[in-house]
């Protein structure tokens with residue numbers, strides 16, 4: 001079973017977000033980048049499946065050379081090899097085209113992603129890849145098991161409940177917790193990661209469908225109004241008469 | 247040319263998030279000098295669909311094929327794509343739910359369109375240029391995005407667009423049938439399990455009461471539940487609470503959980519870590535109850551009480567019960 005795990009490179013969850021002075025681009029200064037947290041669920045579950053059933057796990061990132069540190073981290077966690085499509089990820093459609101191309105060329109059985117990237121919050125790439133390849137995309141899934149060599153059983157979240165889906169390989173799925181307990185690299189993993197293959201390939205040519213023109217930040221809150229604990233009930237009155245939310 | 251809104255139902259009613267999408271769609275239609283139509287699938291009451299007229303929808307195409315009661319991506323896609331073709335829709339609007347966004351991304355590829363999810367404002371349209379605003383960086387920023395294809399797909403973030411109140415107008419509800427084949431249902435779910443709720447869906451809720459590790463254990467959750475009940479709210483929790491199985495994972499909000507944007511979010515015994523805030527920071531009003539005056543959550547709050555939850559919350563429950571609602 002060949003599994004492809006797509007990882008995106010995003011600002012650490014605790015980052016302060018700033019933009020360049022003309023508000024035209026994200027300011028990467030002083031920001032640490034990590035593997036998108038949801039993609040870590042996808043990666044660890046892929047490695048667990050490989051351990052159970054055999055096969056291989058490849059990681060894929062569409063990004064420029066500065067993402068290689070996190071690609072190596074994914075190798076250290078336990079992926080076998082990696083592919084970097086050497087391009088700035090211009091928009092979701094562009095990225096989906098690159099992923100679909102690699103997935104087709106490599107004839108992967110399962111293409112796993114995270115639920116969404118925590119920077120652009122798209123929730124788009126998995127559905128697009130499924131459509132480009134003409135295969136199901138089960139998203140967002142919080143449980144993934146193989147029933148036999150050709151069929152998987154997934155549980156996916158819907159508003160107000162869950163759906164249990166059985167699909168034949170190949171398919172796309174996006175992961176969210178509690179799919180597994182994401183692993184962190186150990187010393188041995190870090191050592192072996194250095195010698196695992198990381199292939200850099202050039203992008204296929206494709207159009208984009210969107211253009212980011214500027215960024216802004218939400219207005220600052222007006223400050224907090226404190227209510228005395230002894231008169232806690234007064235809060236309810238304020239919420240009704242002042243905030244008008246009750 | 248027209249605008250098409252995809253409408254989702256829940257318990258036979260139109261979801262509030264879909265009313266918001268309909269309001270968005272009709273306002274876009276007005277700006278473009280055209281009409282807004284809707285397409286609804288599955289089990290939704292006809293009166294509820296007709297009431298979409300109040301959101302500015304002139305006509306609802308309704309496909310109530312029995313096989314469509316559960317979400318089946320391929321079948322839903324065919325219905326929406328066919329409705330879009332019939333109405334020559336150039337703008338397709340839906341709400342940013344798991345279902346809506348999953349369909350939107352496939353539909354965007356199928357119709358060769360531009361897609362923006364998590365959209366928070368009406369578009370700016372001038373000549374051929376069509377720009378939307380969407381939430382990015384987990385609620386920490388907004389981005390202006392130009393949709394450059396001829397067909398535009400927009401997933402509207404919950405609770406960011408006002409519902410219209412044009413009472414009196416009703417939409418014409420027309421049966422719509424697509425001739426779906428069994429193959430379209432090949433990936434149908436084996437089983438759908440709905441949670442037991444008091445009818446308030448966390449993602450749709452106007453008020454959410456949420457508990458953190460400060461509540462000490464699941465045996466104390468009656469505080470959260472009773473306050474939620476008195477306010478007609480849904481319940482939520484922080485990540486460590488669901489990690490320890492005090493509460494189900496489906497209640498966990500934050501960076502790695504559900505993102506919500508209710509009118510009122512009440513956080514009890516939650517410290518306000520940045521990853522927690524990422525899931526709730528677009529709530530309109532935030533109330534924080536914490537015994538530590540230095541808890542970071544107070545910085546993001548509109549109202550705060552420094553105090554012990556075990557003393558404060560019973561008082562809130564009492565006051566909430568006394569409200570005439």
Ligand SMILES: Cc1cc2nc3c(=O)[nH]c(=O)nc-3n(C[C@H](O)[C@H](O)[C@H](O)COP(=O)(O)OP(=O)(O)OC[C@H]3O[C@@H](n4cnc5c(N)ncnc54)[C@H](O)[C@@H]3O)c2cc1C
Pocket residue numbers: 013037457458459460461483484485486487498499500501502503514515516517518519520521522525535536537538541553554555556
């Ligand atoms: C990659 C990553 C992703 C994450 N994603 C999420 C996420 O999606 N959602 C999330 O919630 N967290 C997430 N976290 C965890 C987050 O960093 C915090 O650890 C977590 O939110 C803390 O939960 P808490 O506030 O319930 O607990 P604590 O931080 O332990 O806070 C408990 C609070 O309760 C107060 N308290 C104690 N007793 C009382 C009392 N009697 N009355 C009133 N107040 C009391 C304390 O003063 C304290 O402020 C993530 C972390 C990482 C690294």
Ligand SMILES: Nc1ncnc2c1ncn2[C@@H]1O[C@H](COP(=O)(O)O)[C@@H](O)[C@H]1O
Pocket residue numbers: 006007008009036038039060061062063089092095112113114115116117118120121122123124125126
């Ligand atoms: N540049 C990228 N390279 C590889 N995978 C990506 C990239 N961007 C997004 N993805 C994958 O697509 C998922 C959904 O991303 P998004 O649609 O941007 O929210 C992510 O969790 C990743 O698994």
